[in-house]
Amino acid sequence: MTIHQQDIRAQRETGTQVPAQWPGRGPQAAAPPAQPAARPAPAPNPVPVPLPPRTGxxxxxxxxxxxxxxxxxxxxxxxxxxxxxxxxxxxxxxxxxxxxxxxxxxxxxxxxxxxxxxxxxxxxxxxxxxxxxxxxxxxxxxxxxxxxxxxxxxxxxxxxxxxxxxxxxxxxxxxxxxxxxxxxxxxxxxxxxxxxxxxxxxxxxxxxxxxxxxKPGWLSAGNPPQTGGLHESFGDLTAIFLALAQPDQADALVALTKANLHDKSFLADVAEEFGKALGMPAGLRNADNDLKLSEVGNEVHAISQVFTGAVYDVLADVFAFELNRQLRTKDPALVLIETASALCGLVFEAFVASPATGARYADVANEMLRISADRGDPAIHRTFIRNRFAVREITTAVTPLDDLMSGQMRMADAGYTGDGRDVTEVGPFDDRSASLRAEQDRSRCCGTMQMPEYELVSPAKLAEGGALEDDDILREDLEALRRAFSK
Ligand SMILES: [Zn+2]
Ligand SMILES: [Zn+2]
CATH class of the missing domain: 3.10.170 (Elastase; domain 1)
Structure with missing residues (x-):
């Protein structure tokens, strides 16, 4: 109720005129209407409010x-x-x-x-x-x-x-x-x-x-170990990017780590309770690891950690750069949410754009570089990607790593590339790596990777998509039996 309405009601109820007292109001505005308030009050006409979707x-x-x-x-x-x-x-x-x-x-x-x-x-x-x-x-x-x-x-x-x-x-x-x-x-x-x-x-x-x-072809154990590593890593990255898409988790993380993603936290520790129950204090996996491809052989779970670790390092680099750039205009948790969302989108699109079977880490890294350039990210984002994949011996170092390795990188320079070239194509560091050539050792992976349907069905068959039957898994056995029984 406004002062004015109060005045009129007071007039109606008592028949006496009560002057409005409103500090700062001029005498004109304060003067009540001279005529008796005989007009009926207008019918209420509430202003409609916008409603959220009716579900939820x-x-x-x-x-x-x-x-x-x-x-x-x-x-x-x-x-x-x-x-x-x-x-x-x-x-x-x-x-x-x-x-x-x-x-x-x-x-x-x-x-x-x-x-x-x-x-x-x-x-x-x-x-x-x-x-x-x-x-x-x-x-x-x-x-x-x-x-x-x-x-x-x-x-x-x-x-x-x-x-x-x-x-x-x-x-x-x-x-x-x-x-x-x-x-x-x-x-x-x-x-x-x-x-x-x-x-x-x-x-x-x-x-x-x-x-x-x-990518229906990727789960087959008939792919190189790196393809299996991409599947395991995608699972862990889903957990990390999903946490950072939730404002309460991002805000808690920024406060806990003082905005340093390399600080120990629930983000890099994946599956904490499960890991502790098995005697692993930092959770089942640690995304903030320093593993290189030359250290992991053909063991798919460890191979996956190399990719997850590279993406985690890129996330930390981009966040440090963007936080420095936006510190005066945005809350740090919001910078983290936006940085993580942009990188999640980049990784998602790069996975989708990679080959239908036999995908290698270098394929995904190259798609990340290409998509990043296409969408106009600052050149330093691609430098982070090139550097982190090169340091882990996934790809060749096309631009020099000297500044990174000596701690001299110009982290506030959006155009920084290392040598002035904004390269978007890199090759595998070692063509002969076991992670590309050996059989997949899935013994330390999650249950998915150990299902017979993915161990036994070929990449080409899985890549067709569609439902999968037990007969698809037993195909070779069934054909051998058919041959034996028709003799
Ligand atoms: Zn966690
Ligand atoms: Zn898994």
């Missing part, structure tokens, strides 16, 4: 996992339609005896951590968020699962409590993500570790499923 649900989730207490469990908002299950057109949670889990009267999935209902809601939310992350970089278009060919729209089934075991996996034949649970051995009073409660593990496995839709 709150879900309580772990922001990292139960062991990362800085972040804990929080509410997340899923802006799309979610049915009881939780389920939507693309993702369905399956937990016998528990699902379908019902929404509350507000349409939300809010449960106590530690309950099976929480696990169902949490797992759904993280899978959904990981899909949304890459759909944003895919121009808002949905990313098909490998079996979504020829009009097939089958969703992926997600099992938060699939079985006992210290593992998790994505299977094309089962059209499913399966998360297992286990009790750590040799640890007194150990409680059960559920892999589905780890944001990093759920994001990692969802990354495998999405990449299998984008």
């Amino acid at each position: 649900h709150r879900v309580r989730v772990y922001k990292q996992d139960p062991s990362v207490t800085e972040l804990g469990a929080r509410l997340a908002f899923i802006p799309t339609v979610v049915l009881n299950g939780p389920a939507d057109a693309r993702v369905r949670i399956e937990c016998p005896g528990v699902t379908p889990v019902a929404r509350n009267v507000s349409g939300d999935f809010v449960f106590d951590p530690g309950t099976p209902e929480f696990d169902c809601a949490h797992t759904f939310a993280v899978v959904r968020q990981a899909m949304a992350l890459f759909e944003r970089h895919n121009g808002g278009e949905p990313i098909p699962f490998a079996w979504n060919t020829g009009g097939n729209t089958d969703p992926i089934s997600v099992f938060p409590h699939a079985a006992t075991g210290a593992n998790a996996f994505y299977s094309r034949t089962a059209q499913a993500l399966k998360f297992m649970f286990f009790t750590p051995e040799g640890v007194p009073d150990a409680s059960v570790v559920h892999t589905c409660r780890s944001f990093d593990i759920v994001a990692h496995e969802t990354g495998h499923a999405l990449l299998d839709g984008l």
Whole structure:
């Protein structure tokens, strides 16, 4: 109510004129109308307010996992339609005896951590968020699962409590993500570790499923070890980029590390609780590593760490440069969110643009350089990419590394290239590397990489996409039997 309305009401109620007292107002403005207020009050005509989309649900989730207490469990908002299950057109949670889990009267999935209902809601939310992350970089278009060919729209089934075991996996034949649970051995009073409660593990496995839709030939063990490394690395990068797409995680990280991504943090530590249960204090994997290709042989998990580490270093470099450039105009957490989003988009597009089978790290690095130049990033961004891949012996050092190695790089110079040349094509450092020539050793990879369907089916067959049957896995055995039985 304004002062003026108050005046008029006072007149109506008492019949006496009450002068408005409003400091600073001139006598003219303060003077009440001379006529008696006989006119009826105008009919109320409320101004309509813009409404958000009519869908959307709150879900309580772990922001990292139960062991990362800085972040804990929080509410997340899923802006799309979610049915009881939780389920939507693309993702369905399956937990016998528990699902379908019902929404509350507000349409939300809010449960106590530690309950099976929480696990169902949490797992759904993280899978959904990981899909949304890459759909944003895919121009808002949905990313098909490998079996979504020829009009097939089958969703992926997600099992938060699939079985006992210290593992998790994505299977094309089962059209499913399966998360297992286990009790750590040799640890007194150990409680059960559920892999589905780890944001990093759920994001990692969802990354495998999405990449299998984008590059269906890559999961086959018939590719060079580097192609397998790209799959494992994509999973870990999904966990890292998804965390940095969430403002609360980015803000917490900047404060925790004082904006130094090379400080120890929950970001570089992937799958913390799982790792600790297996006696690895820095989580199952550490993205902020210093491994070179010459140090990892043909062991695919270690090979993947080399690629993840290179991208992580590029992220830290670009963030340091952009923070310096934008410190006076933007909040550091916002600079981190934008930097990570731009790099995530670059990596995503580079993976998509790489060969359908036999992709090498140098292929992806070259696509990153080309796309970065095409979209007009400052030249120093490409210098970071060239340098980090060269230092890890992935690619040749086409421009000199002297400034980087002596700590003399001009980090504030957007045009810095090393020698004035903005090179966008590099070659593999060592053509004869085991990571390119040997058989894939997948013994230390996640469950996905150890599925027989990817160990036994050829890259060319997998690259066709579409559903995969058990017969595809057993093809060679079946043909041998057919030959034997027809003699
Ligand atoms: Zn983590
Ligand atoms: Zn994996």
